[in-house]
Amino acid sequence: MSIDSTNTIQQEEIKTDQLQELLGKIEQKNYTVGIVGLGYVGLPLMWTFHSNDMPVLGFDIDKEKISCIEEGRPYIKHLGKEMMQKLADSDKAGATVDFSRIPEADALMLCVPTPLDHHREPDMQYVEKTCLTVGENLRKGQLVILESTTYPGTTEELIIPILESKSGLTAGKDFYVAYSPEREDPGNVDFNTSKIPKVVGGHGEEAIELACALYDTSIVETVPVSDTKTAEAVKITENVFRAVNIALVNELKVVFSDMDIDVHEVLDAADTKPFGFMKFVPGPGLGGHCIPIDPFYLTWKAREYEQHTRFIELAGEINTSMPQYVVDQTLKALNAHKKAMNGSKVLVIGLAYKPDVDDMRESPTFKILDLLQKYGAEVSYYDPHIPVIKPTREHDEWTGVESIAWSENIISQFDAVVISTDHSCIDYKELAKWNDCIVDSRNSLKDISPDNDIHIWKA
The missing domain is CATH 3.40.50.720 (NAD(P)-binding Rossmann-like Domain)
Structure with a gap:
């Protein structure tokens, strides 16, 4: 057997060991879920994982939102005061404006705006700035999941290159990347975050496995698809269907x-x-x-x-x-x-x-x-x-x-x-x-x- 072949086998064994360790942390609910962006998507997601006994750490640039979470004050009306108070009282939930704490999270779910610019073209500045910050603080073994709605190809063409460039790490080897589109319907009493199936696409099979395992702790069903761009296309299709009708x-x-x-x-x-x-x-x-x-x-x-x-x-x-x-x-x-x-x-x-x-x-x-x-x-x-x-x-x-x-x-x-x-x-x-x-x-x-x-x- 050649040296190159031996090295490849060893690398695969290391990757497998790392994955199994992370899956074990998820099963034991000792896996900290980081939520970046605590708005209409991020805050319900934070609550959903917390409700299922997962440790959560929220990140946002808005100091007022952080204060509300710490003090139990609601800033999204339909989510109510009881939820906010439970987050404030919990020793397994926290929120911060300090993004240097990103290494404390095992997974990072990016829930930031993806609006249109004045030319009705994608305005990706919020995603790009978030990925630059995450990349600067990324550590080995972390899972990064984009939840923001976007065009097919975003994860592979934009997210991964930024994360790799800023961190010096390699996606699929040192850290994992997935895409799972949010499907929030604010105010819908019949379908909250935990009751809406989660479509999941990953950069490689290990990323899909890890992301599905994480969502399975708190979401009624996961729906894995072949890759990230397919998952991105699913979300676009759902909303195009509604817009056209x-x-x-x-x-x-x-x-x-x-x-x-x-x-x-x-x-x-x-x-x-x-x-x-x-x-x-x-x-x-x-x-x-x-x-x-x-x-x-x-x-x-x-x-x-x-x-x-x-x-x-x-x-x-x-x-x-x-x-x-x-x-x-x-x-x-x-x-x-x-x-x-x-x-x-x-x-x-x-x-x-x-x-x-x-x-x-x-x-x-x-x-x-x-x-x-x-x-x-x-x-x-x-x-x-x-x-x-x-x-x-x-x-x-x-x-x-x-x-x-x-x-x-x-x-x-x-x-x-x-x-x-x-x-x-x-x-x-x-x-x-x-x-x-x-x-x-x-x-x-x-x-x-x-x-x-x-x-x-x-x-």
Whole structure:
């Protein structure tokens, strides 16, 4: 046997021994899970592993989030105070802004934003900066998992080269790399992080085995796929599917409206078919961190292969046009009351991108507010879950603006009310009594029959 062959066998034995040692630590629940980015994805993930008796260490650049975790104060409303207090009281949970503590974690799950830039192309700065920091502190034997939604190829083409360059270590030999896309649905009481199956792709079989073993401690099911780019494509596919179908019903809404047909009645009736139909609901545009963004990641990457995703791009065009449609309907509603948009007082209800949460990421309401203001309206908002607008990446001009109070005296003074988000805690019958010009983009007033003094515009 040659020396080279002997060295190869020895290296494989070392790798196998290292893997078995790490798998043993996971089985014994002596394997520290590091969560980088403690937002709507990272914080529930941290809680999920902690709930299953795994030691957790959270990292974030936001000192306020760290203070909240240490003091048991909730900063994501739907997750509640009880969860935060248990994290604060636990000797197996911690959070820090000190990234030099990265070597303390056995696994590092990267849960950082992947937005679009002003050209609607992937903005990978948060991923890149995080990987540079992780790479500077990486040690042998660690597992790095990207959870952020991204384009196929990110892990192999961007993540691994940065980690190897900054650490001097080799992926698949000295440390492990995997990709497992987040599938969070904020506020969904039926499916929290632990109940949603985890798709896992790895850089090599050992990475897949290790990542699956880790998720198996806390997640209902793991779904291994052949590699990281396949796992990245799974997440993109899930959200493209939703974006395209939402675009379809949004287009139907516009067409049927001109035909004096209620699209919601049509969809409800179509949904009685027990096969071959899946109901999607139209609205004022797409919100949240995934559906408005992910399809554009794929269209951008496809151009590298000289492929043109015409179907996906058309869906994006339709969905991004919906805030303008809502504003156009508001113009018509005001005109029916013999009022101009310019100078009118308009109230927009709902800043969150979906009902019953305080998550305003990519909310179409921001675009509606911008357009109304552009046309000269005096704009206010009401959202019981968001009493004041916090800083965002793209809408700094609204930072610090406060929600109005819910009262007849205030709401009756507006020339028009636009329903952008249908929070369940809002009394829509009361709203219909207090204002006679309502533009309803969510079918919130479906059970309210307008009388001669109330105009309800379905947008």
